Amino acid sequence: MSNNIKINVCMGTGGIAAGGDEVMAAFDLELRKAGLEADVEKHCAVHRVGCRGFCARDVLVDVSVDDVRTTYQYIKADMVPRLVEEHIIGGVPVEDWVVGQDYHDFHDRQEKVVLADCGQIDPEDIQAYLDVDGYKGIVKALSEMSPAEVIECVKASGLKGRGGAGFPTGMKWQFCAANKSDRKYVICNADEGDPGAFMDRSVIEGNPHAVIEGMSIAAYAIGAAEGYVYIRAEYPLAVERLHKALSQARAHGFLGKAIHGTSFDFDIKVKLGAGAFVCGEETALIASIEGQRGMPRAKPPFPAAKGLWGKPTVINNVETLANLPFILRKGAEWFASLGSETSKGTKVFALTGKICNTGLIEVPMGIPLKEIIYDIGGGIEGDRLFKAVQTGGPSGGCIPVEHIDLPVDYENLLKVGSMMGSGGMVVLDENDCMVNISKFFLEFTQSESCGKCTPCRIGTKRLLEVLTRITEGKGKKTDIDLLLDMANDIKDTSLCGLGMSAPNPVLSTIKYFRHEYEAHINDKRCPAAVCRSLLTFTVIENLCKGCGMCLRACPAGAITGEKKKPHYIDTSLCVKCGACFDVCKFKSVIKE
Amino acid sequence: MIDLTIDGRDISVPEGTTVLDAARLLNLDIPTLCHDPRLKPYGGCRLCIVELEGVPRPVTACTTPVAGGMVVTTESEQLYRLRRTVIEFLLSDHPNDCMVCQRAGDCTLQELAYFYGLRDNRFWGERRRYDKEDANPFIKREMEKCILCAKCVRVCGEVQAVGAIDLAYRGFNAKVCPPYEKDLDCEFCGQCVAVCPTGALTGKVWEAQGRQKDVKYTETVCPYCGCGCNITLHSVRNRVIRVSSRENTLNEGWLCSKGRFGFEFINKPDRLRTPLIRRRKDGPLEPASWDEALGLISSRFEGIKKEHGPDALGGLSSARCTNEENYAFQKFFRTVIGTNNIDHCARY
Known part of the structure; x- marks a missing residue:
């Protein structure tokens, strides 16, 4: 033994x-x-x-x-x-x-930086983090580098913000560092709100000290003494581990006064978000920390000039911050050697939808979409046909099969009408209706609009209404043009990123799947057989055994038939609930 | 000073000026619904969008500070189209009952719909339905007409420092309301009514009292206190139906609840119109001429002073008088009557 x-x-x-x-x-x-x-x-x-x-x-x-x-x-x-x-x-x-x-296939094809220690170390024990060279990045910065050198290092690494917009992190810091002020702030944006996204939660749950170290590095670079983590209250485990990590970091002298024997003071407060998606937008997030209603304001001034309490502020996403200890430790060249020509490093994605290996993955920037879906994701469930992948969360777009070889980075995703976003990746197959998908995302964005600006408040509601009537078979011939007009005008006139990107699912699905919209409007037919109002349920006589299951399940009394003889659905009575389809063991009920 | 070009015209403005203010210096008409020069820029309505050379998306003129060498376009086909879409969105969620609306003829939204020729609407859809009657005594709140410009919220917080209302709920359901949607219970200064660009906030006092076209405006000074706020009386057929104040006055258009809503006494039948004298003991007060009344006062003052000395008399003045009037009053008592028995509701 x-x-x-x-x-x-x-x-x-x-x-x-x-x-x-x-x-x-x-x-x-x-x-x-x-x-x-x-x-x-x-x-x-x-x-x-x-x-x-x-x-x-x-x-x-x-x-x-x-x-x-x-x-x-x-x-x-x-x-x-x-x-x-x-x-x-x-x-x-x-x-x-x-x-x-x-x-092993799932893991071996990934390239883990941010997630490297997640799942390997105990997140509730600072010693475990120290054992994997934790806090060596900030110590190196404090003992060997000036704040300006830290900024240069991050700039040279090519790191871009992982929260969505992809703004170069080093440049953001440089703007903030250049603004003179008695106080500055570093904010970690952990208000991860995209449906199906759980990258940031996983990083904080799995390696909270990396985020704390990243914030310390940012604070040293810009000259801040205070930081905030703005985190969703719906992440209780992450909040608990964050609090534990903060008190351990204080006890070990990585937070507090005169860190590592230098004149650098820094500490972090935790602010819980109350569940508004828009508070992930940086100016709304700042308003929320200040105790105001979480509503975005116009930029400029950018937070780097006037942020929290009117002071210069850097806001970085969790994943961005978690990259920093590695960049400081291993050097800018190492980081810049990962990824594509224009997008450096790796990206964490939440892979969900109709894919075999649902999960959280980290891959180098520029990896072909195909590799993510087939090699890491294991392909589509039940060997059905791949239709599209929705990236960038509710504000992203759908990428169709013709772009399956697309190298995934900020620039290429934008080129095909989608975006990186925070890293959500929802895989859709032939059984997904694209009009319905677009409606699903609009339902989310319109209910999460803060209501401040007209196009987002009313425009997204109108988009949703038109999409709803199309899926109900009440679409008009002019509706596609109306959707395009509205979507483009909302993009051009909205105040913040939420409104600007909310029409993306509509625009990208019309661009690549216009025929599905036309089928709904002109033929009153849903090609993927998803939109219930457009379905017709019928019994195939020679498959029906007359078991009576469907007859008993039908809430509308639309099914008739004698025992052991084929049954019949009266379409004039059918409410299209699908109960018959679900209960039939002989696949004799079809919907089309 | 910052040099920039707006619609091909050069202008030089101080640093920190917004594009909107600079354009207005050139008399360029950029539509807005949520902007008020007395409040912090908001950028909510999105009507004041303009194009900046080198910037791919239009920006709001009200929130964008000028920058050196900026080239601004305030009118283009694309801007017209976008502004029209925004107004159309607003009207698609509006009762459109101008024919019975108090603000008809005095409404920015109506004005915009007129100039942008919006009779039909591509976006008709669900409309917010709010039928709650606010039971407060002064302000009629018809929130279905609200376009969420938040001017009322901002004036209440930024100018009046009261914060009686704020935005509640999200997205399409966002609305301005007092806490917990209770009835409004504030100091009723009515600044919110003054800044509202639509018929959402009006005074209950002037409801259905007259149409805009029949209103005669009289500039005067508020009689309530010595501040001397400039007010504008709105009268219809020689009846004062409303009081407002213009922005370009010493009080910048702001009034208090008395100045704005306390004018009904003017039209009351029991209002004093002549001096009254009680001619015999226990008799009724009878109307008299000013000459008769002043003659009586002067003879009685003289009699009392002669018989009991000047300190038997005392003078009490009012804060509704001007400083000059109050000065003359105490001077009269100290020198003509000869007593220091003089006071005022707010102390001399």
Whole structure:
């Protein structure tokens, strides 16, 4: 029996949801029963449904015996006794539960910087971060570099803001550093609001000290002594770990007065967001910290000149900040060697939708879309046809199959009518209706508009109304032109990024899938058979066994038929709820 | 000074001037709904968009400070189209009941709809329905007509420092209201009514009292206190129906609740129009001429002073008088009557 055993249990939001707590407790109990001295250590998880990005396989458990690591998937508490008995005591891994080749494919094709330590170190222990060279970046900056040299280093790295717009980080700092003021602020924007995006939460849950170190580096560069993390209140685990990390950083002298024996003072406060999507916009975020209603204001002045409390302020996204310790430690050249010609480094994406390997991934900028979807994502579920990928969250656009070879970076995404956004990637297949998708995103943006400016407040509502009537079969011949007119005018006249980008899903789906709009409007038909009002449910006589399931499920009494004889749907009574389709075991009900 | 070009004309303005202010110096007419020179720039209505050379998107003139060498275009086909779309959006969520609206003829939104020729609307859709009657005594709030320019919110906070109202809810449902949508319960200065560009906020006192075309305007000074705010009386058929104040006055158009809403006494039948004298003990007060009244006062003053000395008399003055009147009053008592028994509701 080996005496060097290490067990890592996924304990992110996803790991906990899948039973991580129970698994940890079971290991504790079993090991104590067996009288073993093992280090049962919490393991950083990357997001809600799992750790290391591969959410669906939770609870993931690493068992390392003499540095030989075996990873298990789908572990439940009742499986732990066998693991302890066979693998830890017996020394033979339980092959049935070991992860397969697809798990390794998912990881091996990624390039991890920001996520490198997530899932590897204990996020609640500063020592674990220090063991992987944590806080060496800020120490290097403080002891070897002037603030101007730090800014030069970040500029040379080519790092661009990971929150959406992709503004060069070093340049933003330089503007702020140039503004003289008695006070300056650094704000970490952790108000991650895109539906389906969980990059920032995972980074804070998995490696909060990297974000704190990144903020310290930014503060040193611009001359700030105070920082704020503006984080969603809906991220309780991330908030808890952040608070723990902050107090540990203070205790270790990485925050507070005279850091590392220099004259640099810096501390961080946490401000919880109350759930408004628009507060991710920097001026709205500042208003919210100040206690005002979260509404954007016109720029200029930019926050770098007049930000929080009217003082020069740098606002960076979580992922941007988490890159900084690595850039300082490994150098600008190293970072600039990653990625594409114009976009440097890596990008974390939340890969969701109709894809086999749902999860959180980090890839070098410029990687072809195809590699993300097929090599890392494992392709489309059920081998259906890929239709499009929606990037950039609700304000992004849909990229169709003809651009599947597109190298993914800021510039190329813009070129095809989408955007990087914060890194959401929703994969759509042939069963998705593009009009409906566009309506879905508009529902989100219009309800999250703050209401300050006219085009966003009323315009997005009108866009949604037209999209709704098209999906209900009430579209007019002129509606596509009307949508285009409205969308372009809203883009041109809105105050902030929310309104400017809200029409993107409409514009990109009309650009690439105009035929679907035309089918809805002209033929009153939904090609993907999604929009219920346009569907007709019919029974195929020779497949129907007359079991009566559909007849009993129909809430409208639209189905008639004798036992063991083909049934019939009266379309004039049918309310198109789809209950018959769902219950039929013989696939004899079709919708079209 | 900053040199820039607006619509091909050169202008030099102090640093910090906005493009809108610079354009107005050139008498260029840029439409706005949410701008008020007395309030901080807001940039909400998006009507004042202009084009800047080298900038891909239009910017709002009200929020953009001038910069050296800036080349501004305030009128173009594209700008006309965008402004028209914005107005059309506003009208698609508006009751469009100008025929019964108090503000007809005095409404910026109506004006814009007229000049942009917006009879039909491409965007008709759901409209906000607010039927709540605010029970406050002064201000009629018809929030369906509100275009969310937030001038009322800003004047209440920035100028009056009261903060009785703010924006609530999000997006299409955003609305201006007092906390918890209760009835308005503030000091009723009515500055919000004064800045509202539509019929959303009007005075209950002047509701249905007269149409704009029939209103006669009389410039005068408020009689309520010595501040001397300039006011404009709105009268219809020789009845004062409303009081307002112009922006280019010493009080910059701001009034208090008395000045703005306290004018109904003018038309009241029981208002004093002549001096009254009680000619016999326990008899009624009877109308008299000024000469008779002043003669009586002067003879009684003389009699009392002769019989009981000047300190038997005292004078009490009012804050509604001007400083000059109050000065003359105390002078009269001290020198003519010969007493220091003189006071004033706000102390001399």
